[in-house]
Amino acid sequence: MPGNKGVIYEGPGKVEVHEIDYPGFELKDGPGVNPANIGRKLPHAAILKAVATNICGSDQHMVRGRTTAPQGLVLGHEITGEVVETGPGVEFIKKGDLVSVPFNIACGRCRNCKEGNTGICENVNPDRPGSAYGYVDMGGWVGGQAEYVLVPYADWNLLKFPDKDQAMEKILDLAMLADIFPTGFHGCVTAGVGPGSTVYIAGAGPVGLAAAASAHLLGAAVVIVGDLNKERLDQARSFGCETVNVATGEPRDQIEQILGEPEVDCAVDAVGFEARGHGREAEVERPATVLNTLMDVTRAGGALGIPGLYVTGDPGASDEAAKHGSLSIRIGLGWAKSHSFATGQCPVMRYNRRLMQAILHDKVQIAKAVNATAIGLDEAPRGYREFDEGAAKKYVLDPNGMLPKAA
Template sequence: MRAVVYRGPNDVEVTDVPDATVQDPTDVLVKITTTNICGSDLHMYEGRTSVEEGKVLGHENMGVVVEVGPAVSRVKVGDRVSVPFNIACGTCRNCLHGWTSFCLRTNPIEGMVGAAYGYANMGPYDGGQAEYLRVPFGDVNLLTLPEGTEHENDFTMLSDIFPTGWHGTELAGVVPGDDVAVFGAGPVGLMAAHSALIKGAARVFVVDQQADRLRLAESIGAIGVDFSAGDPVEQIMDATRGRGTDRGVEAVGYQAHDPSGEEHPELVLDNLVSVVRATGGIGVVGVYMPQDPGARTEAAQQGRIGFDYGTFFTKGQSMGTGQAPVMRYNRQLRDLIVAGRATPGFIVSHELPLDDAAEGYARFDRREDGWTKVLLRPEALAS
């Protein structure tokens, strides 16, 4: 089958690899209809992870079931499904408590909890930027979707970034009437803004310096804040008459940078501690790593990020972090899409054949104007 394979920094190749197959009795084989490139893939693409050469990438997958193992009883051949990026066993302590992103059984790497498809340190699983994907524990993991091809570009956000954006607002504790500051207007930040508005936030400020992404944020009713035009904290303080926001969402991650492009991994955390009011909540879904050999300082190389903890403590804020447990939210978010109340597909900028993945990676990585979210299609959608 054709698949996107990691070759090295700034180098992915679409090539032939052995077909994905059913290996365990609980496996399900999915024929991919849409698979997305994620900002998380760019950390690997830029050589800022320990991903091994030859890995098939892709953790944002959806498609149609073509084969089920003998122990699968719920999911059926022909089902249209969304595949959560977390691979969960469904039976360990964390899974049973809804924390499928911290599954204790699916990641065999020493000291790691939580597994995913096609990702550095997240277990031996191939990704779905390919024609077919093997899904372990298929009955546990797969979300079934209404059949057909309707809402394909909305439903494809259910595997990761819509639940991740929603999770950012949950960790922050967003309730109706809140003012919310979202840092990062990439796909995850835009999903967090969409989520906060669906939950009834009064005002949602979205900080970035990319004009095209800020425009998208404004198109759904958020307020764009351009950090290249001045300190974003001051801009939001002015707009809230010095009060700050009730909640904040971090949707940037450890490669946060200043307007010149220089990386400062503590920058957005500091901004959030400053802009969120005392006792407010901060949800961090942007990724931070325990090791980052490419970081500028020795401390950051060891994952030690020197943010303004003293002020954080003094203000009595709370902070939640980590990978999103997609299954906690994906059913409800699917139903918001079906009901017409959520339209996460608004961020889709490019729909490319799988064979054009290398170009998609390169242009999305350069954050070229208008390259917000790239979908890959192994074959054209049947109408």
């Protein structure tokens, strides 16, 4: 049995790489594991050798101490890997398959899974619907920023790449299928992005950039990305987006300069609960700013896609209400404009096969759009630090030295 190393959350602002247990076909006790999940047998699971495993902005919320994540949690929910072992209940996934892992853990058996809502599976997290690898309050499934990782319900969850050699040639693009590409695409779909539409995307981090690339794929006429970070705005412009620097003033005024009118057809929140203000308040945390701005700049009858993360518990929030997920949202404005809102985890399996085909057939270059940058597993602490400082990159960890060969 090989050894295993993983990226561990050691408290606010601190991640380290340590030896961890090699996966087995039973969920054991550990940091963050729900007591009701301890001892759960997993004959339907597969063990993967991680080919690529990404650092996500959602991970950063935990590392900043903005959630109730316990010390010792193995991080990581964006996983692409090679199957090295399957449980006795796995029929169709085979050893040697190269696969993408949706960040949602789903059983494929409950009502929500059968209706395509895999982000809110009822059977994998005893506390509430919905689960993910290496994430706080998500059932305690071990994270995938590691050399080896276990994936339950393998036949259901895993997306097999049809041609292994072709997949390795595009592996940095395909690594985005685990989360940010479907998440950005879901934000655009739920916002109603389509041919000829005008779109405002709040946030030029990896999810915002993935949403912008998705908007182009869906046929948008104008894609406008807003952020405080000049390098990230430069990255958005590199593939044809218009940009708004919210540090210089309200998006509404800058959108009018671009479009000749202050409103767009569709809007996407790719920021979430650690939002900051605009203009003079750009350095001040204002967690409802993005949601209120999107209602302000979206035309009456439009829709808001909200893949940006919001939490029920935020110990580092700026006010007492926000610590419990209560924000001062102008719901009256949204009601008056007849807006539609879509929130929650992206149901990755709803989109990942079609997005895989778009990558394999050269319809989109998602790794280039998000500036995917491969680093070694041992470099994860540096990747987290630089990402937190605003690097305009999507860091992809290479736990087993397989990405350079792909390049």
